[in-house]
Amino acid sequence: MNAAPYTLVIGLEVHVQLRTKSKLFCRCSTEFGRPPNTQVCPVCLGLPGALPVLNKQAIDYAVRTGLALKSEIAKFTKWDRKNYFYPDLPKGYQTSQFDLPICSRGFLDISDSKGAFEPKRVRFIRAHLEEDAGKSMHDEVAGKADSRIDLNRAGTPLLEIVTEPDLRSPQEAKAFLTELRLLLLYLDVSDCNMQEGSLRCDANVNLHIPVDGKTVATPITEIKNLNSFRAVERALTYEAARQWDQWSNDHIAIGGRPKQTRGWDDVQGVTTLQREKEEASDYRYFPCPDLVPVTLTGADLDKARGELCELPAATRTRLVQQYELKEYDSDVIVSQGRELVDYFERAVVAGGPAKRVSSWIQQDILRLLNERQQSLTQLGFSAERLADLTKAIEAGTVDTSRGKEVFAKMLDDSALSVAAAIEALGIKAVDDSELMELCHQLLAENAKAVNEYRAGNAKALGALIGQAKKKNPNADPRKVQELCKQLIDSGAV
Amino acid sequence: MSLSPTDVERIAHLARLQLSEAELASYSVQLQAIVTFVDQLQAVDTVGVEPMVHAIELSNVLAADEVREGLSRDLALSNSPDHDDECFRVPAVLG
Numbered sequence: 362m363n364a365a366p367y368t369l370v371i372g373l374e375v376h377v378q379l380r381t382k383s384k385l386f387c388r389c390s391t392e393f394g395r396p397p398n399t400q401v402c403p404v405c406l407g408l409p410g411a412l413p414v415l416n417k418q419a420i421d422y423a424v425r426t427g428l429a430l431k432s433e434i435a436k437f438t439k440w441d442r443k444n445y446f447y448p449d450l451p452k453g454y455q456t457s458q459f460d461l462p463i464c465s466r467g468f469l470d471i472s473d474s475k476g477a478f479e480p481k482r483v484r485f486i487r488a489h490l491e492e493d494a495g496k497s498m499h500d501e502v503a504g505k506a507d508s509r510i511d512l513n514r515a516g517t518p519l520l521e522i523v524t525e526p527d528l529r530s531p532q533e534a535k536a537f538l539t540e541l542r543l544l545l546l547y548l549d550v551s552d553c554n555m556q557e558g559s560l561r562c563d564a565n566v567n568l569h570i571p572v573d574g575k576t577v578a579t580p581i582t583e584i585k586n587l588n589s590f591r592a593v594e595r596a597l598t599y600e601a602a603r604q605w606d607q608w609s610n611d612h613i614a615i616g617g618r619p620k621q622t623r624g625w626d627d628v629q630g631v632t633t634l635q636r637e638k639e640e641a642s643d644y645r646y647f648p649c650p651d652l653v654p655v656t657l658t659g660a661d662l663d664k665a666r667g668e669l670c671e672l673p674a675a676t677r678t679r680l681v682q683q684y685e686l687k688e689y690d691s692d693v694i695v696s697q698g699r700e701l702v703d704y705f706e707r708a709v710v711a712g713g714p715a716k717r718v719s720s721w722i723q724q725d726i727l728r729l730l731n732e733r734q735q736s737l738t739q740l741g742f743s744a745e746r747l748a749d750l751t752k753a754i755e756a757g758t759v760d761t762s763r764g765k766e767v768f769a770k771m772l773d774d775s776a777l778s779v780a781a782a783i784e785a786l787g788i789k790a791v792d793d794s795e796l797m798e799l800c801h802q803l804l805a806e807n808a809k810a811v812n813e814y815r816a817g818n819a820k821a822l823g824a825l826i827g828q829a830k831k832k833n834p835n836a837d838p839r840k841v842q843e844l845c846k847q848l849i850d851s852g853a854v
Numbered sequence: 855m856s857l858s859p860t861d862v863e864r865i866a867h868l869a870r871l872q873l874s875e876a877e878l879a880s881y882s883v884q885l886q887a888i889v890t891f892v893d894q895l896q897a898v899d900t901v902g903v904e905p906m907v908h909a910i911e912l913s914n915v916l917a918a919d920e921v922r923e924g925l926s927r928d929l930a931l932s933n934s935p936d937h938d939d940e941c942f943r944v945p946a947v948l949g
Contacts, residue, residue, distance in 0.1 A: 382919050382920070383919050383920060383921045383922070387924070388921055388922035389921070390921045396927075397927075397941050398927045398930050398931060398941060399927050400924060401924050401925055401927075401930045402924030402925055403925070405924075406925070406930060414915060414916070414917045415916050415917065416916070417916040417917065417918060417919065418918075418919035420916070439907050444868075446870050448942075448944040461907075497944075498941075499946065506945075507936075507943050507944060507945055507946050508944050508945070508946055509941035509942070509943055510941055510942040510943070510944055511940070511941055643868060645868065648907060648908060650909065653908060653910055653912045653913050653914070654908055655913060655916075656913045
């Protein structure tokens with residue numbers, strides 16, 4: 362499948378902004394998009410003498426995520442200072458976790474319902490809590506050569522999740538991020554809004570090239586500034602080709618050049634060299650004397666485990682087993698999030714036939730949500746009404762095509778029941794004798810189509826459907842066509 | 855443990871300190887004295903002693919996730935060397 366003369370090796374670092382109301386070490390708001398420097402205090406400004414106090418909710422979210430990622434949760438975890446100078450880091454260090462992160466190891470399974478790659482298990486190295494930096498903006502107004510700093514974001518809690526270099530293609534990387542995002546949304550620990558920077562990703566990439574029966578690795582590059590899943594996919598594709606070109610030119614292997622940091626330019630579609638990476642020891646990590654360690658007991662973890670919701674992978678399997686949905690259909694519903702899964706299940710509990718509910722959700726509800734850019738609540742079509750509608754279709758009270766009219770009518774009036782909508786549209790069940798009469802009439806009036814059908818053109822009878830609709834809008838087109846065929850095939854006409 | 859002038863230069867660079875030749879020489883001597891003093895700890899037999907991660911024997915000092923008012927923007931910006939109505943201003947940050 363992979364025709365490239367190398368194996369692409371990818372590890373990801375994902376920064377997840379946890380959706381706490383206040384910051385990690387102070388009680389300033391974490392709300393996005395407020396006027397600059399209006400959510401700051403002595404702690405997150407790094408003023409002398411200010412003392413940080415840890416946000417309990419951030420620990421709870423990190424534990425919840427770690428459990429869902431099958432990680433080992435540390436019974437004892439502490440805080441360290443990562444020292445570097447940058448104007449958006451007012452303290453001169455980032456409070457992070459160095460040698461005792463809150464989560465270690467773990468894994469997430471990914472697969473592709475279209476079979477673009479083999480199912481695989483992506484392992485994690487660790488996940489630790491740390492604080493975000495502020496935001497620097499270069500001031501281009503008046504050509505002033507300085508930067509403006511907004512510290513609203515400084516101190517916002519991040520969970521940095523680091524994978525093993527287990528990913529082998531840009532598609533796998535994208536699928537992994539999509540699944541991780543879905544999991545985080547199910548866990549309700551982050552809003553995962555990429556536009557607002559709630560989910561940020563760096564990728565570590567190199568190539569393993571077979572040379573004379575041995576494998577040579579190219580120098581690793583870290584790609585930053587990956588602001589969308591599409592950017593991740595494009596940047597990795599670009600970087601693989603770039604490293605192959607570079608290797609073909611200079612044959613420099615890993616160790617022959619320091620690790621590079623490259624930035625992704627989404628407009629140009631290229632990665633550009635930012636800097637050669639400082640050694641980890643240059644950050645001179647040391648334990649933060651201002652913050653005391655966190656201990657978690659077995660009882661704490663048991664409690665958190667007990668409160669864990671059903672995870673996407675389990676929901677996918679359950680929908681298939683419990684409602685006999687196809688794997689693909691189950692995946693579509695689950696991938697839309699917990700809200701849609703709940704909606705589906707409520708409709709089924711209210712008596713909607715599961716497969717029909719599933720297909721209505723996929724074909725009609727999702728299309729509308731997409732077209733109108735609305736949420737389920739905004740759409741105003743309750744699961745119970747969907748249950749009633751699909752029940753009516755299943756019972757044959759309305760056919761599928763008139764069912765769409767009923768659906769549209771019910772959407773316009775949130776108080777309208779299925780029965781009322783059916784009545785308002787003048788839909789009446791057509792009994793068998795009426796249908797028989799209609800078909801006889803049609804066949805008598807369309808000798809040409811009948812002859813064509815007899816001559817072997819199976820599609821010739823399609824022309825009758827439009828006429829049938831005109832004569833009786835309630836006649837089910839599928840039934841009309843079947844009955845006409847029967848009449849001809851049996852020699853009755 | 856001994857410090858070479860290169861070590862001191864590197865530490866100064868990481869701390870964004872620009873040292874003159876004379877400063878480098880005198881700080882090298884001072885820093886070496888500090889390291890030598892701390893090095894005395896190497897003489898202590900620590901076999902069987904649990905490593906200590908923190909000087910304070912406390913854990914789980916936690917706050918509830920409730921937003922509290924911080925500083926006003928004017929006050930927050932007031933001590934900085936340079937600012938405009940909204941932001942701190944610093945020498946150009948590129949990249």
